[in-house]
Structures are given as structure tokens and as C-alpha cells.
Amino acid sequence: MAGNPIAVIVAVGPGTGASIARRFASAYPVVLLARSPENYEAVAADINKKGGKAIGISTDVSNESSVNAAFEKINQEFNGAPIAAAIFNASTRPKRKSVLELSVEEYQNGFDVSGKGALIFSKAVLPGLLEHGEDNPTQSPPTLIFTGATASVKSNALMAGFATHKFALRALSFSIAREFAPKGVHVAHAVVDGAIDTPFTQGFIADWASEASISSDDIAETYWNLHQQSRRCFTNEIDIRPMMEKW
Amino acid sequence: MAGNPIAVIVAVGPGTGASIARRFASAYPVVLLARSPENYEAVAADINKKGGKAIGISTDVSNESSVNAAFEKINQEFNGAPIAAAIFNASTRPKRKSVLELSVEEYQNGFDVSGKGALIFSKAVLPGLLEHGEDNPTQSPPTLIFTGATASVKSNALMAGFATHKFALRALSFSIAREFAPKGVHVAHAVVDGAIDTPFTQGFIADWASEASISSDDIAETYWNLHQQSRRCFTNEIDIRPMMEKW
Amino acid sequence: MAGNPIAVIVAVGPGTGASIARRFASAYPVVLLARSPENYEAVAADINKKGGKAIGISTDVSNESSVNAAFEKINQEFNGAPIAAAIFNASTRPKRKSVLELSVEEYQNGFDVSGKGALIFSKAVLPGLLEHGEDNPTQSPPTLIFTGATASVKSNALMAGFATHKFALRALSFSIAREFAPKGVHVAHAVVDGAIDTPFTQGFIADWASEASISSDDIAETYWNLHQQSRRCFTNEIDIRPMMEKW
Amino acid sequence: MAGNPIAVIVAVGPGTGASIARRFASAYPVVLLARSPENYEAVAADINKKGGKAIGISTDVSNESSVNAAFEKINQEFNGAPIAAAIFNASTRPKRKSVLELSVEEYQNGFDVSGKGALIFSKAVLPGLLEHGEDNPTQSPPTLIFTGATASVKSNALMAGFATHKFALRALSFSIAREFAPKGVHVAHAVVDGAIDTPFTQGFIADWASEASISSDDIAETYWNLHQQSRRCFTNEIDIRPMMEKW
Numbered sequence: 001m002a003g004n005p006i007a008v009i010v011a012v013g014p015g016t017g018a019s020i021a022r023r024f025a026s027a028y029p030v031v032l033l034a035r036s037p038e039n040y041e042a043v044a045a046d047i048n049k050k051g052g053k054a055i056g057i058s059t060d061v062s063n064e065s066s067v068n069a070a071f072e073k074i075n076q077e078f079n080g081a082p083i084a085a086a087i088f089n090a091s092t093r094p095k096r097k098s099v100l101e102l103s104v105e106e107y108q109n110g111f112d113v114s115g116k117g118a119l120i121f122s123k124a125v126l127p128g129l130l131e132h133g134e135d136n137p138t139q140s141p142p143t144l145i146f147t148g149a150t151a152s153v154k155s156n157a158l159m160a161g162f163a164t165h166k167f168a169l170r171a172l173s174f175s176i177a178r179e180f181a182p183k184g185v186h187v188a189h190a191v192v193d194g195a196i197d198t199p200f201t202q203g204f205i206a207d208w209a210s211e212a213s214i215s216s217d218d219i220a221e222t223y224w225n226l227h228q229q230s231r232r233c234f235t236n237e238i239d240i241r242p243m244m245e246k247w
Numbered sequence: 248m249a250g251n252p253i254a255v256i257v258a259v260g261p262g263t264g265a266s267i268a269r270r271f272a273s274a275y276p277v278v279l280l281a282r283s284p285e286n287y288e289a290v291a292a293d294i295n296k297k298g299g300k301a302i303g304i305s306t307d308v309s310n311e312s313s314v315n316a317a318f319e320k321i322n323q324e325f326n327g328a329p330i331a332a333a334i335f336n337a338s339t340r341p342k343r344k345s346v347l348e349l350s351v352e353e354y355q356n357g358f359d360v361s362g363k364g365a366l367i368f369s370k371a372v373l374p375g376l377l378e379h380g381e382d383n384p385t386q387s388p389p390t391l392i393f394t395g396a397t398a399s400v401k402s403n404a405l406m407a408g409f410a411t412h413k414f415a416l417r418a419l420s421f422s423i424a425r426e427f428a429p430k431g432v433h434v435a436h437a438v439v440d441g442a443i444d445t446p447f448t449q450g451f452i453a454d455w456a457s458e459a460s461i462s463s464d465d466i467a468e469t470y471w472n473l474h475q476q477s478r479r480c481f482t483n484e485i486d487i488r489p490m491m492e493k494w
Numbered sequence: 495m496a497g498n499p500i501a502v503i504v505a506v507g508p509g510t511g512a513s514i515a516r517r518f519a520s521a522y523p524v525v526l527l528a529r530s531p532e533n534y535e536a537v538a539a540d541i542n543k544k545g546g547k548a549i550g551i552s553t554d555v556s557n558e559s560s561v562n563a564a565f566e567k568i569n570q571e572f573n574g575a576p577i578a579a580a581i582f583n584a585s586t587r588p589k590r591k592s593v594l595e596l597s598v599e600e601y602q603n604g605f606d607v608s609g610k611g612a613l614i615f616s617k618a619v620l621p622g623l624l625e626h627g628e629d630n631p632t633q634s635p636p637t638l639i640f641t642g643a644t645a646s647v648k649s650n651a652l653m654a655g656f657a658t659h660k661f662a663l664r665a666l667s668f669s670i671a672r673e674f675a676p677k678g679v680h681v682a683h684a685v686v687d688g689a690i691d692t693p694f695t696q697g698f699i700a701d702w703a704s705e706a707s708i709s710s711d712d713i714a715e716t717y718w719n720l721h722q723q724s725r726r727c728f729t730n731e732i733d734i735r736p737m738m739e740k741w
Numbered sequence: 742m743a744g745n746p747i748a749v750i751v752a753v754g755p756g757t758g759a760s761i762a763r764r765f766a767s768a769y770p771v772v773l774l775a776r777s778p779e780n781y782e783a784v785a786a787d788i789n790k791k792g793g794k795a796i797g798i799s800t801d802v803s804n805e806s807s808v809n810a811a812f813e814k815i816n817q818e819f820n821g822a823p824i825a826a827a828i829f830n831a832s833t834r835p836k837r838k839s840v841l842e843l844s845v846e847e848y849q850n851g852f853d854v855s856g857k858g859a860l861i862f863s864k865a866v867l868p869g870l871l872e873h874g875e876d877n878p879t880q881s882p883p884t885l886i887f888t889g890a891t892a893s894v895k896s897n898a899l900m901a902g903f904a905t906h907k908f909a910l911r912a913l914s915f916s917i918a919r920e921f922a923p924k925g926v927h928v929a930h931a932v933v934d935g936a937i938d939t940p941f942t943q944g945f946i947a948d949w950a951s952e953a954s955i956s957s958d959d960i961a962e963t964y965w966n967l968h969q970q971s972r973r974c975f976t977n978e979i980d981i982r983p984m985m986e987k988w
Contacts, residue, residue, distance in 0.1 A: 064845050099917050100864060104805050107860050111852050115905060119848050123841060141490075151912075160916035164856060167912035168905045171892075175901035176840050181490045197479070211478050218480030225472040231458050231490045232444070233465030238485050243388075243428045243478045311598050346670050347617060351558050354613050358605050362658060366601050370594060398665075407669035411609060411662045418645075418661035422654035423593050635984075675984045691973070705972050712974030719966040725952050725984045726938070727959030732979050737882075737922045737972045 003081035005132050006031060008074065010061050010121055011039065011090040015198030016147065016216045018043040020087050023220035024227075025052035028084050031074050033059040033067075061090050062112035067120045082135060082142070083128030085227050088121050088169075089147045090114070094162040107161050114165035118146065118172050126180065133184035141234075143186045143227040146173040147219075150193045150247075177236045186234045188226045192219065193241040212244040250328035252379050253278060255321070257308050257368055258286065258337040262445030263394065263463045265290040267334050270467035271474075272299035275331050278321050280306040280314075308337050309359035314367045329382060329389070330375030332474050335368050335416075336394045337361070341409040354408050361412035365393065365419050373427065380431035388481075390433045390474040393420040394466075397440045397494075424483045433481045435473045439466065440488040459491040497575035499626050500525060502568070504555050504615055505533065505584040509692030510641065510710045512537040514581050517714035518721075519546035522578050525568050527553040527561075555584050556606035561614045576629060576636070577622030579721050582615050582663075583641045584608070588656040601655050608659035612640065612666050620674065627678035635728075637680045637721040640667040641713075644687045644741075671730045680728045682720045686713065687735040706738040744822035746873050747772060749815070751802050751862055752780065752831040756939030757888065757957045759784040761828050762795065764961035765968075769825050770794035772815050774808075776801055802831050803853035808861045823876060823883070824869030826968050829862050829910075830888045831855070835903040848902050855906035859887065859913050867921065874925035882975075884927045884968040887914040888960075891934045891988075918977045927975045929967045933960065934982040953985040 007024040010033035011017055017039075021030050025047045032040035032054060040056035047054035057073055060066040075081075092110045122144065129142035152170045155163035170189055177187035197213035219240060226235055241247060254271040257280035258264055264286075268277050272294045279287035279301060287303035294301035304320055307313040322328075339357045369391065376389035383389075399417045402410035417436055424434035444460040466487060473482055488494060501518040504527035505511055511533075515524050519541045526534035526548060534550035541548035551567055554560040569575075586604045616638065623636035630636075646664045649657035664683055671681035691707040713734060720729055735741060748765040751774035752758055758780075762771050766788045773781035773795060781797035788795035798814055801807040816822075833851045863885065870883035893911045896904035911930055918928035938954035960981060967976055982988060 099860070099913075099920060100867060102860065102864075104857055104861060107857060108852075111856060111909075115852060115856075115909075116845055116848060119840070119843065119901070120845060123843075126841060155912040155915035155919075157916060157919035160860070160913050160920075163912040163916055164909045167908040168852075168856075171896040171904040171908035172840075172901050174896035175898060175904055178494065178896075178898035179840060179901075181492075184490060186490070213479065215477060215479035218477045222472075222476060222480055222482065225469075225475075228472075229469060230462060230465045232460065232462035233469055233487055234490055235469065235485050235487055236494070238482050240480055240482055243431060243433070243481055245428070247425065247483070346613070346666075346673060347620060349613065349617075351610055351614060354610060358609060358662075362605060362609075362662075363598055363601060366593070366596065366654070367598060370596075373594060402665040402668035402672075404669060404672035407613070407666050407673075410665040410669055414661040414665035415605075415609075415658045418649040418657040419593075419654050421649035422651060422657055425649075425651035426593060426654075672988065675986070678984060680984070707973065709971060709973035712971045716966075716970060716974055716976065719963075719969075722966075723963060724956060724959045726954065726956035727963055727981055728984055729963065729979050729981055730988075732976050734974055734976055737925060737927070737975055739922070741919065741977070 003079040004029070005082045005084035006074070006078050007085040007087070008033065008083055008125055009087045009089060010034065010059065012043055012056070013039045015196055016219050017089045019216040019220035020089060020223055021054065022047060023217075023224050024085055024087070025054055029053035029078065032056040033061065033070055035060055061117035061121055064120050067124050071124045081128070082132035083125050084132050084140065085143045085145070086121070086125035086129060087145045087147070087223065088118050090117055091147065091149070092162070092165065094149070094151065094159060096158040098158060099160045102161050107164065110161050110165035111168065114169040115172070118169050122172070122176055126185070129185045130180075130183055140227055141184050141186045141231050143188065144176065145223050145226060146189045148189050148191045150191070152189070152191050174236070181234060184231060186226070186229060188235055189237045190219070190223070191237065191239040193239055193247055194245040211242055214240060214242050250326040251276070252329045252331035253321070253325050254332040254334070255280065255330055255372055256334045256336060257281065257306065259290055259303070260286045262443055263466050264336045266463040266467035267336060267470055268301065269294060270471050271332055271334070272301055276300035276325065279303040280308065280317055282307055308364035308368055311367050314371050318371045328375070329379035330372050331379050331387065332390045332392070333368070333372035333376060334392045334394070334470065335365050337364055338394065338396070339409070339412065341396070341398065341406060343405040345405060346407045349408050354411065357408050357412035358415065361416040362419070365416050369419070369423055373432070376432045377427075377430055385477060387474055388431050388433045388478050390435065391423065392470050392473060393436045395436050395438045397438065399436070399438050421483070428481060431478060433473070433476060435482055436484045437466070437470070438484065438486040440486055440494055441492040458489055461487060461489050497573040498523070499576045499578035499630075500568070500572050501579040501581070502527065502577055502619055503581045503583060504528065504553065506537055506550070507533045509690055510713050511583045513710040513714035514583060514717055515548065516541060517711075517718050518579055518581075519548055523547035523572065526550040527555065527564055529554055555611035555615055558614050561618050565618045575622070576626035577619050578626050578634065579637045579639070580615070580619035580623060581639045581641070581717065582612055584611055585641065585643070586656070586659065588643070588645065588653060590652040592652060593654045596655050601658065604655050604659035605662065608663040609666070612663050616666070616670055620679070623679045624674070624677055632724060634721055635678050635680045635725050637682065638670065639717050639720060640683045642683050642685045644685065646683070646685050668730070675728060678725060680720070680723060682729055683731050684713070684717070685731065685733040687733055687741055688739040705736055708734060708736050744820040745770070746823045746825035747815070747819050748826040748828070749774065749824055749866055750828045750830060751775065751800065753784055753797070754780045756937055757960050758830045760957040760961035761830060761964055763788060764958075764965050765826055765828075766793035766795055770819065773797040774800040774802065774811055802858035802862055805861050808865050812865045822869070823873035824866050825873050825881065826884045826886070827862070827866035827870060828886045828888070828964065829859050831858055832888065832890070833903070833906065835890070835892065835900060837899040839899060840901045843902050848905070851902050851906035852909065855910040856913070859910050863913070863917055867926070870926045871921075871924060881968055882925050882927045882972050884929065885917065886929045886931060886964050886967060889930055889932045891932070893930070893932050915977070922975060925972060927967070927970060929976055930978045931960070931964070932978065932980040934980055934988055935986040952983055955981060955983050
């Protein structure tokens with residue numbers, strides 16, 4: 001018999017991914033995927049210490065073999081458990097540069113994560129999400145969430161690479177949403193419009209006013225609420241910004 | 248001293264409005280505005296019986312004097328209480344007809360509600376929302392939610408009237424959102440895409456499958472979650488549809 | 495027998511409307527509608543002097559009787575001629591103000607033009623456009639163009655009124671486009687994003703660089719090209735901006 | 742001294758590409774790029790026979806070395822001529838399949854063309870476009886056009902691959918448009934919404950009514966008109982559909 005449903009989060013770092021991991025760990029064992037163990041070890045330890053259950057697996061989400069190996073481990077560890085929630089939070093960082101300076105390699109690297117990585121992850125989690133949907137049609141339907149950015153809907157000058165990858169991710173999210181909604185899987189795309197308050201961003205934004213940045217814990221709470229929506233109330237896209245953001 | 252914060256909902260009927268009223272009544276005294284008392288009396292009685300506090304006021308939202316009179320009553324009844332949440336749920340019904348058959352009067356009537364009504368309501372609640380924001384900056388910032396429809400983002404053939412009014416409402420919502428976010432007011436527009444399961448719609452949709460319709464209670468829960476978002480995580484637009492909806 | 499096809503333009507002033515009138519006058523007799531004769535007299539005289547044919551009719555586009563009276567005159571003057579092109583170029587001016595300062599009357603006045611006026615004009619011209627389509631299915635199908643603005647797609651703070659009216663106009667345009675395309679009428683909405691170089695704007699924009707503004711003659715040429723599109727290549731929305739515009 | 746300005750078109754086949762090549766050949770020597778010579782040979786011969794000038798170069802647009810080699814040939818052949826117009830018309834074909842059946846390889850192949858190919862082509866043509874802009878600031882500013890599809894703005898179920906690639910292309914187009922407009926380069930993205938009437942599509946669409954399909958010659962004419970727009974009237978996005986198309 002399959003185990004209790006789990007949540008799978010990629011990628012986990014010190015910011016949004018960690019907050020999402022903690023929030024979903026209050027209800028499910030969580031699997032944390034990231035390329036480098038240093039990105040998930042502290043979060044996993046913290047969750048386990050507080051009575052939750054978390055495991056981390058070093059995974060390159062842009063590499064199908066790496067992801068498949070991770071999911072074999074997950075199936076063994078959790079006895080083929082269904083997946084209640086899967087969060088795709090991986091991204092490259094935005095870099096401003098002229099399209100004339102943008103190398104094909106860098107352009108491809110972004111697609112490796114936001115395009116191929118998102119597809120590979122989706123294909124890996126959808127069977128487990130579908131299984132959870134069959135077990136549990138009404139309460140907290142299986143949920144797949146993709147984290148987007150301002151660049152998911154606006155492609156500014158000097159942001160050709162980042163915007164391409166984020167537009168691509170949004171397209172993938174919508175197509176999966178439309179294909180799998182009738183099968184009970186809730187797919188949502190979040191346009192995270194603004195800087196997220198993480199150790200990383202705190203370093204380079206001067207005069208950081210809290211209301212000018214998004215709280216990663218609040219993103220996690222919003223994702224949790226998306227997961228709580230019933231089959232009769234699916235939100236497929238949501239925007240998120242701090243009160244001081246211009247849009 | 249001002250009273251405890253309240254929630255104000257227009258329009259209340261047997262469907263979404265009633266669900267929203269019940270949900271927000273779990274935290275606040277609620278004021279229910281609708282043209283006809285028969286639209287709010289049963290809901291208000293039910294809330295009061297269950298230990299909440301609800302009053303209904305017969306109001307024509309498209310008429311500034313009527314709305315101002317209602318808010319005078321509200322201020323008296325609740326001792327000038329700030330407003331924690333205001334929900335604009337008024338609408339005309341969609342009617343399919345050629346633009347050649349659409350009378351100027353009918354076209355104006357829809358704007359009276361979704362345009363002028365929404366402006367009049369917004370002007371009436373914003374001072375109370377701003378006041379609540381000053382008292383209570385971080386927990387459940389003051390929230391103004393507008394209920395839109397598929398026609399808010401797609402203007403189909405034979406739907407010129409309804410789409411005009413819903414596009415107009417969305418424009419108003421976004422402008423208010425951008426103006427008042429820096430002052431701590433959270434404004435959200437909901438694209439409710441699909442039929443809502445109400446006594447009215449149950450009558451004309453044959454073979455009603457629950458997963459083909461939106462639950463009004465679930466809309467209310469989603470609105471409540473929008474209200475719970477912090478100043479560091481405002482969602483300004485959300486879509487809502489049942490799992491079987493094509494989009 | 496009906497006369498040769500005509501073009502009808504509302505509203506005509508010294509800027510875009512005059513340029514459109516001159517451009518379409520190279521192919522059709524043109525009818526210029528504006529509230530005040532001073533808005534069309536010089537343009538009409540200029541067209542007539544140069545060998546074209548233009549008449550102006552003082553018309554309040556927001557008033558159905560006034561528009562109907564104008565079209566009676568048009569039918570008499572042109573012997574019930576079909577309409578090859580109709581351009582809705584009427585608008586109120588954008589004004590920045592808080593939604594708290596926006597009066598219901600001002601809000602209604604904008605809708606009188608961009609909402610009701612556009613509907614009234616559309617209902618008046620569609621029969622003549624349909625007639626032209628039957629006569630002339632392939633060359634320059636009958637064309638109805640609506641002039642929008644940045645505010646047609648973005649509703650900024652302090653622009654609630656203008657954006658509401660422009661969103662409304664866009665909704666009307668799309669619904670008419672979808673209803674009448676299968677009948678051979680080409681309907682297009684132009685998002686004119688930027689300041690237009692007219693005597694009026696020249697007055698208040700300092701250091702006017704020509705490439706920072708849109709040429710009204712170039713808008714007219716673009717509208718003309720829309721009119722030249724065949725039934726097998728309808729453009730329903732187009733954006734227009736000068737090369738220096740940020741968007 | 743540099744030669745007269747040229748136009749460069751990728752990819753050229755029997756449909757849209759050939760029509761565009763013929764239209765731009767009326768004003769410029771044209772370079773036709775396609776993977777297989779059989780795709781451009783007949784068109785080039787036809788243009789040359791009729792007094793125009795066309796050369797074809799076998800090029801894999803997704804391969805940077807192949808594109809660079811092609812542009813070395815172009816520079817030799819045309820003596821370093823500036824580029825008046827560049828049209829990116831390459832695409833993979835849409836294929837309906839579940840995201841679960843969509844291989845990473847196929848997903849990558851589409852990005853090779855619509856993502857990497859579009860970037861490689863843009864980087865190759867932008868220097869020549871900028872040069873033309875300096876020579877010729879006002880008449881027919883240098884123009885870069887990308888051909889998109891319905892899937893550029895709507896990501897349907899079973900179309901995850903095609904939509905991803907087309908969303909990506911649109912993002913690239915907008916970023917380049919915003920970066921290079923202030924330098925006088927006109928970049929436009931065309932949402933071609935509907936089947937194009939080509940020898941290929943005629944084969945699989947039964948009961949082909951001409952008004953249900955887009956004419957490739959008419960697309961070419963619309964692209965030509967975009968190219969004619971002045972620096973004071975840039976259109977950055979346009980949609981194109983036949984009159985019978987639902988949208």
C-alpha cells in the first residue's frame with residue numbers, strides 16, 4: 001500500500017524555497033530538491049528537528065537522468081506515495097545585458113532550467129499528483145505550482161534572456177493546467193512581481209523597507225492557500241507584490 | 248472611540264454574496280447592501296442567529312445619494328468603525344444579443360452598476376479602509392475586492408454590453424489598486440470564469456455536474472484568503488474556475 | 495441606386511482626426527462629425543479645395559438623436575451610399591486625479607463618449623458597412639476603426655476615469671469585431687501609446703523631439719493600411735508608438 | 742562603400758516565406774535562408790527571372806556557426822550592405838500531444854528554432870539594421886519582424902511544446918523592440934492566428950473556404966506596411982486572422 005502523500009519542492013534555497021518547504025511540512029513529508037546539498041540541508045534539519053519530516057536530494061532539475069534518479073529515491077523512501085503538492089521554484093537569476101551581448105550558451109542555460117527543467121519536473125510529478133487526485137478528490141486537490149516573475153508577463157529591454165525563460169515557463173504552466181484540470185490536478189502560475197526579502201537580496205538593496213519587498217513566508221502561505229482550493233475553485237494564475245511595488 | 252472594524256458587501260443575493268457575507272461574518276460585523284431587502288434578509292437573519300452580527304440596508308449602488316445614506320446609517324450603527332473589508336459583488340446579468348439590438352439604455356444600465364456603482368462604492372468605503380490600515384498595518388490589511396467575470400478579460404461576440412461593463416470594472420479596480428497600495432489598502436480583482444452554483448444557475452443548467460461549476464462558498468474562502476495576505480504579499484488579480492471549465 | 499461608398503470620421507479636430515480625414519479623402523467622399531463646426535470646417539474646406547469631397551456635420555456622438563439626425567443628412571447627401579470606412583476617434587482628455595476626487599458626473603461624461611458614443615456610432619455605421627461588404631467582398635473590405643490609448647490596456651494610478659472609458663471602448667471593439675468579421679466587416683482597435691504631435695500637445699510638452707511623439711499623419715497612414723487588408727488578413731488590434739516611447 | 746540595403750528572410754518555404762521574399766524583392770535584393778535549398782531555389786529563381794535579385798543560402802538557423810557563415814557570404818556578396826529588413830519566419834510545426842508524451846528532446850528542438858534560432862538571427866542582423874538606421878533615419882526605418890502564432894498568446898492543452906516556443910519568441914521580440922527602438926530599429930511581432938493557405942495546409946483542411954484561411958501574400962503585404970511605418974509610428978505587435986476565424 002502506498003504511503004501518505006508527500007510534497008516535493010524544487011529548488012530550495014535560503015529564500016522562497018525554504019519558506020515553502022516549512023509551510024508544506026506542516027502537513028506533509030517534504031522532499032527538497034536542489035543542485036547543492038548546502039541549499040537544503042539547513043532547512044531539512046530544521047524541519048526534522050521541529051517534528052516534521054524532510055529529506056533533501058541533490059538533483060540537477062535540467063537533467064532528466066538526475067531527476068529520474070531522484071524520483072526513484074523518493075518512491076523507495078516513501079513507498080510510492082502519491083504527491084499532494086509539487087512546487088517548481090527553480091530559476092536562473094535575471095541579468096541585464098544587451099541582446100547583442102547575450103550568448104547563445106547563456107540563453108540556453110536559462111531554458112535548461114525554466115523550460116526543460118520545468119518539463120522534466122512536471123513529467124516526474126504528474127503521475128503522483130494524478131494518483132493523489134484519485135484518492136482524494138475533494139480536499140486539497142493535488143497541486144502543481146510554478147513560480148514566475150515580473151518577466152513572465154513583461155519583457156523589458158536588456159532582459160531578453162530572463163523574460164524568454166519566464167514566458168516559456170508560463171506557457172508550459174498554462175498548457176499543463178488546461179490538460180490536467182479535468183483530471184483533478186490544480187496547476188497554478190504565480191507572477192511574483194517584486195524583490196523577495198531573502199538573505200541574498202538584503203545584501204544589494206539599500207535602505208530596505210520591509211513593505212517594498214515580498215516576504216518569502218507570505219508567498220509560502222499564498223501557495224498553501226492555492227493548495228487548499230477545492231476542485232470547484234481553481235486559481236490558475238495569481239500575482240504577488242509588496243504594497244510599495246509599482247506595476 | 249471608533250468601533251471594531253466591519254465588513255461591507257454589495258450586492259448580496261442567494262449565491263456568492265451570501266457566501267461572502269457568511270465567511271466574513273466569522274470575523275467582523277457585516278453590512279449587507281442590496282436593492283431589495285429580500286436579497287439580504289435571510290442571510291442576515293441566519294448570521295445573527297448563529298451568533299454573528301449582520302445588518303442589511305436597502306441600497307441602490309448606482310445612486311450616489313442612496314449609497315451615501317447607507318453609509319450614514321452604517322456610521323451611526325457602528326460608531327464610525329473602520330472598514331476591514333469591502334466586497335463589490337454587484338453585477339448585471341450577461342445577455343447575448345447583437346450589438347445592433349443592444350439599446351443605449353441597456354448599455355447604460357450595465358455601466359450604472361459596474362462602472363458608476365463601483366466608483367460610488369469605492370469612494371464610500373476607501374476612507375474607512377484607509378482608517379483601518381492606519382490602525383492595523385500588518386494583520387489582514389484593509390481589503391477591497393471586485394468580482395469580475397470571464398467577460399472582464401474576453402469580449403466575445405454578442406456580449407458587447409456585459410464585456411464593456413466588466414472591462415470597465417477591471418480598469419477601475421487596477422487604478423484603485425495602484426493608487427492605494429502604497430497607503431496600505433489591498434485591492435483585488437477576481438476573474439470568476441465559469442458558472443457559479445447558485446439556486447439561480449441550478450435552474451437552467453441541465454445535468455449539473457458539481458465539478459463543472461464554481462462553489463460560491465469556495466469563492467468566499469478565496470476572498471477571505473486574499474484578505475489575509477500581508478502588506479508584503481498583495482495579490483491584485485486572481486482567476487477562479489472549476490476544474491471542468493475550458494479556458 | 496446607391497452612391498459611391500463614403501468614409502465617416504468622428505471626431506475631427508486639428509490632430510489625428512484631420513489627418514485621417516485627409517488620408518481617406520484621397521479615395522472616398524468623407525463625412526466629418528464633431529460637436530463644434532470649428533473642429534471640422536478648416537479640414538473640410540482644405541479637402542474640398544484640393545479636389546476631394548468633404549462635408550462636416552455638427553454632431554454630439556453621445557446623443558443618439560443627434561447621431562441619427564446626422565446619418566439622415568448623410569443618407570440624403572450621398573444617396574444612401576454604403577460606408578467603406580468608419581473611424582471612431584472621439585475621446586475625452588486624460589486627467590490625473592485621485593479616485594476620491596473623481597466625481598460620478600465626470601466618470602459618466604467619459605463613458606458618454608467612449609462607451610455610449612462608440613455604441614451609438616457603431617450602430618449607425620454598421621448597416622452601411624455591411625452593405626459595402628456585400629457589394630465589394632474582396633477589395634478593401636468595410637472597416638471600422640476605434641482609436642484607443644495606453645490606458646486601453648494599462649490602468650494606472652490617478653487615471654481611473656480615462657482607463658475605465660478606454661477599457662470599455664476596447665471591449666466594445668472586440669465584441670463587434672468578433673460578431674461582424676464573419677459578415678465581412680473588418681474592425682480594428684488601435685492602442686495609440688504616446689503623445690500625438692498636434693497643435694494642442696505641442697503647447698505643453700517642452701523640448702519636443704519629433705521622435706518622442708507620434709505623427710498624426712502616420713497614424714492615418716496606418717489606419718489606411720488596415721483598411722487595405724483583405725478578408726483573408728484582418729488585423730483586429732495594433733499598437734502604435736514613437737521610437738522613443740517607453741512601454 | 743557599402744552596397745544598397747538588402748532584406749534577409751528566414752525561413753523560406755512555399756508559403757509565407759516565399760510571399761514575403763517576393764514582396765520585399767520589389768524594393769531590395771533579398772537573401773533567402775533555409776535549411777534545404779529546395780525550399781528557396783524556386784522562389785529565388787522566380788524573383789531573379791522577374792528582374793529582382795535574390796540569393797539563397799543553405800543555413801541552419803539554430804546553429805550559430807551556420808548563421809555566421811551565411812552572413813559572411815552575405816557581406817561578401819553585397820559588399821557589407823546595410824539591412825533594411827529582416828524577417829524571422831522560422832518555426833517548428835505544432836503537434837498535439839500530452840505533456841506526458843512530450844520528450845525533452847522534442848521540447849528542446851522547438852527552442853532551438855524559436856528561441857536560440859531567433860536570438861542567433863537577431864544578433865546577426867542587428868548590426869546591419871542599425872547601420873541602415875543611421876543612413877536613413879526617416880524613410881522605412883530598419884525593420885525586424887518575427888512571425889508568431891495563436892500559441893504566442895494562448896497556451897492550450899496538448900500544445901505545451903509549441904506554445905512554450907512561441908511565448909519565448911514573443912518575449913525575445915519585445916525585449917529587442919524595447920532595446921533597439923531608441924536606436925531607430927523597428928521590431929514587430931505578428932500573431933498569425935489561423936491557418937495559412939499554403940500547398941501544405943491545403944492538403945489537410947477539407948472544404949477549404951478561402952475566407953477561413955489567411956493568404957500568405959496578404960501577410961507579406963502587412964509586413965511590408967509595417968516596414969513602411971515611420972520612426973514616429975512604430976507598431977510592435979499586430980494580430981492577423983482571416984474573417985472566419987474564431988478568437
